[in-house]
Amino acid sequence: SYVLTQPPSVSVAPGQTARITCGGNNIGSKSVHWYQQKPGQAPVLVVYDDSDRPSGIPERFSGSNSGNTTTLTISRVEAGDEADYYCQVWDSKVVFGGGTKLTVL
Amino acid sequence: QVQLQESGPGLVKPSETLSITCTVSGGSISSYCCNWIRQPAGKGLEWIGRMCSSGSTKYNPYLKSRVTMSVDTSKNQLSLNLRSVTAADTAVYYCARELTWFGDLLGAFDIWGPGAVVTVSS
Numbered sequence: 073s074y075v076l077t078q079p080p081s082v083s084v085a086p087g088q089t090a091r092i093t094c095g096g097n098n099i100g101s102k103s104v105h106w107y108q109q110k111p112g113q114a115p116v117l118v119v120y121d122d123s124d125r126p127s128g129i130p131e132r133f134s135g136s137n138s139g140n141t142t143t144l145t146i147s148r149v150e151a152g153d154e155a156d157y158y159c160q161v162w163d164s165k166v167v168f169g170g171g172t173k174l175t176v177l
Numbered sequence: 178q179v180q181l182q183e184s185g186p187g188l189v190k191p192s193e194t195l196s197i198t199c200t201v202s203g204g205s206i207s208s209y210c211c212n213w214i215r216q217p218a219g220k221g222l223e224w225i226g227r228m229c230s231s232g233s234t235k236y237n238p239y240l241k242s243r244v245t246m247s248v249d250t251s252k253n254q255l256s257l258n259l260r261s262v263t264a265a266d267t268a269v270y271y272c273a274r275e276l277t278w279f280g281d282l283l284g285a286f287d288i289w290g291p292g293a294v295v296t297v298s299s
Contacts, residue, residue, distance in 0.1 A: 107286075115273075117287045
């Protein structure tokens, strides 16, 4: 079955840029969606179809997808961005990555 | 504004059936598909399946033999039944609306309920 691989953790200082990767076989051929989940809360969609943002999501959140790696980029990181981030695709069924904990130093 | 709200038993005994309902408010359930997703404490997300108002379903192959989903459009509700539960089914269960674009499902989940905590224990 299809596997999505994310780094367990990423750390970044406030104001810097965070890049969270998600690897999968030829993932560039799939539509990738990203979710932010804060403790005790439901996930929130932050990027869909590789690089589109739902209404209400800041422009600081962007995505790219090519080859075997897709990346969620968060510019000008704020303390409030600290959360778990999950990538997701459809491959005959929904597949989620294992999640990446973003720590804002 | 569309909102989803899960409701469940909280505690289920091993080998019994877990039943959870997702109630949609602020919109008609007839307009879209909803998915069930669960998350064990401290772990990642696992997709359970999708139910559309048309009655069509798609299940995670790993859970398919134990899962049944249904929809009651008159009540604006979806239901999830998971049979023969074990401790491994202990999790927060979410229902989530699938995003559409001009009627096409995009495979992303744009509105989530707050989740229902279900513990399997005797």
